[in-house]
Amino acid sequence: MAKRAAKNLSTIRAMQQDIAKWANKVFPDRTAHKTLSKLMLEEIPEVVVALRKIKEGNKDVDLGTEIADAFILLFDVAYQNGIDVADVVTEKMRINKAREWSVDEETGLMNHRKK
Ligand SMILES: [Mg+2]
Numbered sequence: 001m002a003k004r005a006a007k008n009l010s011t012i013r014a015m016q017q018d019i020a021k022w023a024n025k026v027f028p029d030r031t032a033h034k035t036l037s038k039l040m041l042e043e044i045p046e047v048v049v050a051l052r053k054i055k056e057g058n059k060d061v062d063l064g065t066e067i068a069d070a071f072i073l074l075f076d077v078a079y080q081n082g083i084d085v086a087d088v089v090t091e092k093m094r095i096n097k098a099r100e101w102s103v104d105e106e107t108g109l110m111n112h113r114k115k
Helices: 012-026 032-055 063-080 085-098
Strands: 101-103 110-112
Touching: 012 063, 012 085, 032 063, 063 085
Parallel strands: none
Antiparallel strands: 101 110
16 A cells, blocks of 8 residues: 555545646646647556456556546536535435446446346
């Protein structure tokens, strides 16, 4: 596990606010579209590569850092659209827990059953 962060970012809301403050200072002209492009075209593929390397037995992979990069960008996309990640994830998990789920036999992907 990573060392505990120096600042108290233990809540999702505090973490999102810290990311937004940093991004506003370093990338004041960014757009949600460009942030999302960075996430999809660079950072998610880095997570995929890290997972593949781990599966191949490579122990010199920092999957946590790659996952952090992806979360940081997605939190910032939410911030740029006025979305509080803590609120929306809490509400969506309430919905998800109430649903029935299955795994598609062909694709292996998880989906909720349509009512
Ligand atoms: Mg990365």
